[in-house]
Amino acid sequence: VAGRAGRAANQGRVLIQTRNPEHPALRFAQQHDVPSFLEQDYRLRQEVNYPPFCQMALIRFDGLEERVVAHEAARLARLIETSDAEVEVLGPAPAPLLRLRNRFRHRFIVRATQRQDLRKALLAIARAPQNRKVRVGIDVDPQSML
Secondary structure (H helix, E strand, O other): OHHHOOEOOEOOOOOOOOOOOOOHHHHHHHOOOHHHHHHHHHHHHHHOOOOOOOEEEEEEEEEOOHHHHHHHHHHHHHHHHOOOOOOEEEEEEEEEEEEEOOEEEEEEEEEEOOHHHHHHHHHHHHHOOOOOOEEEEEEEOOOOOO
């Protein structure tokens, strides 16, 4: 968006509203320092084992009854943990927006060092008997964690 702010000789102006003006990403953007931002982001991702240092999928659950949704999320998380896939399961937990459009949402994250282990875990979810009261979504390499 900032690249569209000005035209030819006309100067543009970009305003950013934030609660954290000292955030490093904003500082790098202010200085147009993309290489430093990428270097820092790469280090941080390596530190917490986020992509590209792991393979990741977000498993989302939603339904009309929170208890049923939470139970289904826990059941499928246990199913993966007891499978022979070399994965790490983070959660399950309520989604940051627990209720959206009158549906309750829970989720968990599956991480693996090898893509085939992630695939094996996700196939276990896809092949498991499903509770028809709960929708299950699998998002490989999620762009948003909400």
